[in-house]
Amino acid sequence: MAVTLKDIAEKVGVTESTVSRVLNGIPKASEKTQKKIFKVAAELGYNPNQIARSLVTKETKTIGLIISDLANTYFARVASGIEKIASKYGYSLVISTTGGQENAELKYINLLQEKRVDGLLFASGKMPVSCRKLLIKSEIPTVVVAREVAEELPSVHIDNVKESYRAVEYLIKAGHTKIAMISGSAVDKESGAYRIQGYKKALNDNNLEIKEDLIVEGNFKLASGIRAMNKLLQINKNITAVFAASDEMGVGAIKAIKKAGLKVPHDISVIGFDNNIISLASEPELTTISQPEEKLGQQAMEMLYKVIKEQPLTAHKIYLPCQLIKRNSVQSII
């Protein structure tokens, strides 16, 4: 089987503890023995058993990531950002995907606790109370990323209200007054809901009337954008602009508008959200709000590292700014 400290110790003629210390760079041996130990270790192809080490040190150098869906570009990028920083600090990442299902989330929190991860990152759906309780009880350092609700937990995210506000305000400043919205699923306290909130606030602050039938719900996907836009086109209240809560839906909207024989942005302007690569593929290219997914992940991991090292269980929140990317799908009408 695998070679152990004992094997090295015997071959060199010292005890395990000496070998352990030397291999860990604790200076407790003569140059000679050190050399010998390193040499024998290399000869034997020694590969330390991190499991055994973890058992005594109570550190696994592993952090758990509970995430909704890896196949989703957005989450994949967040994960990517997390992984980079984790790796920088010498941590491995174990990833569990939940599809946003509460029971899966619960299950994985438990599992990761059994694995004794040093910390936990939560980037799944809206965090249910049950999860929060379990997390807090487990005492695992945790930070929540990319989700709005995290009362007792430190978290990093974007300000969906503010960023949506910015998108809609941009439309308003371009002279639009009949602005529709294609929202994502508007579940309470999730990004979809906050984006609607931002839309309404922008209208309100600019003395524009909020018409509920101009808000039609999609599911963030392209096809749903097409459907939603078609519905909007039927209602037709002379809208001149639409704010889509995702780029996929934005592109869908553009396609629907064009199919209806109208022109973007000449007849209707469209603005999206995410700055997905898809926004560059559409014709015209989609003006959008760019989210800092990678940075979100990086910041979250940096934060988690601090929590692990210093244990300040403060429910600290940080917001990362987005950027308005102007392209060709919005036209000024003043």
Add this chain to the structure above:
Amino acid sequence: MAVTLKDIAEKVGVTESTVSRVLNGIPKASEKTQKKIFKVAAELGYNPNQIARSLVTKETKTIGLIISDLANTYFARVASGIEKIASKYGYSLVISTTGGQENAELKYINLLQEKRVDGLLFASGKMPVSCRKLLIKSEIPTVVVAREVAEELPSVHIDNVKESYRAVEYLIKAGHTKIAMISGSAVDKESGAYRIQGYKKALNDNNLEIKEDLIVEGNFKLASGIRAMNKLLQINKNITAVFAASDEMGVGAIKAIKKAGLKVPHDISVIGFDNNIISLASEPELTTISQPEEKLGQQAMEMLYKVIKEQPLTAHKIYLPCQLIKRNSVQSII
């Protein structure tokens, strides 16, 4: 600190071994004690220490994934497929990203070995000899996914030559004879190179001349597709179709063609590769070869599971078929 078997044992009045057996469902206790043990375990909020268990069972229920880049849709989907099946079999996934760097790959193979993962999935760049050696020496069950080179190791991938051949053949059957190619980076034995091979073979088998200057290299990204197409347009040998080795480049090509005042597919037909969501966003929608990324991941994990359970170190290879997705970017000219 955390509650252990010992704590439960003491409170119930039995030994640790009894508690362990009961909690693991090994029937070695009376109904009464069993009930009591479960009750006390729940009361105390017992959460088994998988580290300690792993130390003795030599199983971590963890598999390692070495992958090139999570932010890349393609790999993210492969990873997603892997995760699903891993989870089905009760394994966790620890992910390391390498950016295709050989030293990073080596480093992570070592790291994952230290963590005593039960198996390893390799989905990084072209696998260097050094990695293969290390992997084989480590004796960790390994399967390679989404990469063409894996001589001594079991692997699952698509047949890039064949699928590219199919794309080009489709163009030829539509009457095209002047077909250009926008290739990905053509590093030896990587997908980019194989796709070129498929392109050439298709031309060859159909008695069409291969002109090296009609193959221009991109890097799989959208912007490189635009650049490449512009170059092609300059050369201008009356090409009527182009095969792009990725959808991003395909969409880039379409944009370039349109910008040059020509029409797709009226003047030039374009076919892509991947079936990325981007292919649906472009105008016209891009005809392409659809890769089964998720399935690739799933199959690889299924395969790994078998290897772990049965240890047949056979260098088994499996190829998953792709699909030609016909949309509107290719026109028949006969």
Add this chain to the structure above:
DNA sequence: AAACTTTAGTCAAGCGCTTGTCTTAAATTA
């Protein structure tokens, strides 16, 4: 009733490391 099985446990070793304490010989100091 003696011999054998079962049941319900106990006991102890061991997985591969780390780490605090102790020991001995050499090096330094007064």
Add this chain to the structure above:
DNA sequence: TAATTTAAGACAAGCGCTTGACTAAAGTTT
């Protein structure tokens, strides 16, 4: 030169669990 410090290492316990071997009492068989 005797006393003290330091260097180089040995010793042993322990992390939390699993598991094979053993035991004592109860139940079953003939």
